Amino acid sequence: xxxxxxxxxxxxxxxxxxxxxxxxxxxxxxxxxxxxxxxxxxxxxxxxxxxxxxxxxxxxxxxxxxxxxxxxxxxxxxxxxxxxxxxxxxxxxxxxxxxxxxxxxxxxxxxxxxxxxxxxxxxxxxxxxxxxxxxxxxxxxxxxxxxxxxxxxxxxxxxxxxxxxxxxxxxxxxxxxxxxxxxxxxxxxxxxxxxxxxxxxxxxxxxxxxx
Numbered sequence: 001x002x003x004x005x006x007x008x009x010x011x012x013x014x015x016x017x018x019x020x021x022x023x024x025x026x027x028x029x030x031x032x033x034x035x036x037x038x039x040x041x042x043x044x045x046x047x048x049x050x051x052x053x054x055x056x057x058x059x060x061x062x063x064x065x066x067x068x069x070x071x072x073x074x075x076x077x078x079x080x081x082x083x084x085x086x087x088x089x090x091x092x093x094x095x096x097x098x099x100x101x102x103x104x105x106x107x108x109x110x111x112x113x114x115x116x117x118x119x120x121x122x123x124x125x126x127x128x129x130x131x132x133x134x135x136x137x138x139x140x141x142x143x144x145x146x147x148x149x150x151x152x153x154x155x156x157x158x159x160x161x162x163x164x165x166x167x168x169x170x171x172x173x174x175x176x177x178x179x180x181x182x183x184x185x186x187x188x189x190x191x192x193x194x195x196x197x198x199x200x201x202x203x204x205x206x207x208x209x210x211x
Contacts, residue, residue: 026055026066028075035076035086044089044096045103048082080104080142097131097147098171104142109158110135110151111165111174114190117181121203124194134176134184136161152188178203 034054071078077085093099114132118124130148142149165174
């Protein structure tokens with residue numbers, strides 16, 4: 001993998017800081033220093049393994065106790081299993097929840113579909129209390145401080161997985177088009193009784209005229 005100059009600089013500085021922390025404990029002051037350093041580099045949410053780099057001599061059992069203590073006093077946020085966030089981070093994006101999806105599932109392909117997409121398109125009137133994704137990975141729900149992420153496994157061929165999807169810069173995510181979102185809902189045995197098929201037909205006709 002080719003790293004950008006920014007990433008090279010980040011990892012060089014990360015290793016430098018971790019060496020300076022050899023022998024140091026994860027006190028609140030030292031943890032805040034780590035969080036501020038990462039924030040300056042644009043990192044607001046991170047995998048638990050990063051604590052091993054900054055506090056390499058802290059035993060796993062001691063580290064876990066420290067993390068619980070710091071999470072309880074809100075110095076860090078326990079986002080989900082294995083992931084933490086900096087609640088003071090200035091680098092946190094405006095749309096934190098959709099960005100979080102890529103941090104938690106970095107090796108998978110997924111897109112917004114089901115109830116989230118259908119609600120955004122006005123094909124169902126109910127607003128879901130979560131972001132819903134079709135994914136090549138396993139099905140799982142993450143209840144995070146920023147909202148709920150629901151991933152549903154799709155058996156669709158990975159070669160055509162993102163067909164009929166549009167990339168939205170604001171979210172940094174792919175969105176299923178209306179018809180694809182409906183097909184996904186049917187395939188996954190969602191509540192299709194909520195779907196306004198007349199609205200779907202009107203939307204597609206308007207898109208044809210606009211095209």
